[in-house]
Amino acid sequence: MSAITQTITPTTHDLGAFQVRRVLPSRHRRMVGPFIFVDEFGPATLPEGPGMAVRPHPHINLATVTYLFEGAIDHRDSLGTFQTIRPGAVNLMTAGSGIVHSERSPLEMQDVGKPMFGMQTWLALPDGKEEMDAAFENVGAADLPILDDGGAKARVIMGSLWGQTAPTTCHAETIYADILLFAGGAIPVDAEADERAVMLVDGEGALDGAPLEKYMLYVIAPGANVSLSSQAGGRAMLLGGEAFASERHVWWNFVSSSKERIEQAKADWKEGRFPIVPEDPEEYIPLPENRPKTVTD
Structure with missing residues (x-):
């Protein structure tokens, strides 16, 4: 029986200068x-x-996680944070009862081409924590644990994996890792979490010998002992x-457990x-008049 229980094809949004591929939420899995x-x-x-110019916009009852492979983004929020x-x-921004933030390319990069490659994810806050106080934290690359066994190099972004624990705050039990697979390399995928999925974001890779297609989300069977491998080298997110x-x-x-909220x-x-965002008060994204692309009901 295959260790892959579900495969989710991304919805691609062409923003002109770059593409965004969304796998969650989808009509097949939330x-x-x-x-x-x-x-x-x-x-x-x-x-x-x-470059990137995401005007101030609000969030509630979730935490955003921004992780870059290439490039730079200036984050500002209504707590007065600049990062x-x-x-x-x-970058972990906990919205809780409510926060507003903007994301823009750094001003000093206006006159040059700007690389952009990364992940933007949201974490739902668990019951009892949805309305917690808003908060922000940045954990530098040097402070995140790395596993390097010669065949793969994995950075633990959140949670505990391969005997290493990231210092990043987790409001619910969370695993998140950036895995570089060298040519001919492999790494086991920890089986402790209730739910796991992998996405190949660059190069070539396979899960237990089954080839992975870039940008697809592969959901792994609970408890299955599997490994990621690559013949030519690749990069995957767990x-x-x-x-x-x-x-x-x-x-x-x-995001909320309550439609009324x-x-x-x-x-x-x-x-x-x-x-408001103190250093970015002039612009904002208005409430959509039509059905947004993230609606799940």
Whole structure:
């Protein structure tokens, strides 16, 4: 029996300068562990000019995780945070009861081409923590544990894997790792998490000998002992964690176990009741008038 129980094809959004591929949420599956939104973007080179310019927008009842392979993004939020996200570091922004943030290419990169390649994921907050206080943390690449056995080099972004534990805050049991597979190399996939999935983001790879197609999400059977391998070299992301017992709803940038809470967030954003981003107060993304692409109900 195959260790792969489900394969999810991404929905690709062409943003002109680069493409974004979304595998969660999908009509076939809403979550893998606490991961309720998974985007892969790039690789691409943004032309001279502003580059990435995601205007301020709100979130509730979730945590965003931004991880880059290449490039740089300036993060600003309504807590007053300013952080330039660099490759190999992890940005964890906990929305909780509500936060607003923007993501833009650094100003000093206006006059040059800008590489862009990475992952943007959202984690649903567990029952009892959805309305926690908003928070932000950045864990640098040097502070994240690395397993290097000669055949593969894996950075643990969140949770515990291969006997290593990342210092990144986990609100629910979470695993997240960036795995570089060298030519002829292999690495076992830990079987402890309730739910696990892998995505090949570069090069070539296989799961227990079954070839992986880039940007597809492969859900692994619970408890299955499997390994990732590559003949020519590749890169894959491993993600997952505890299975949620209660349902989560998604509408635009809002995630919650309560549809009523999402309706309140929609009204709050429309009426200007969310806080502003102090260093980015002039622009914002308005509440969508049509059905957003992230709606799951």
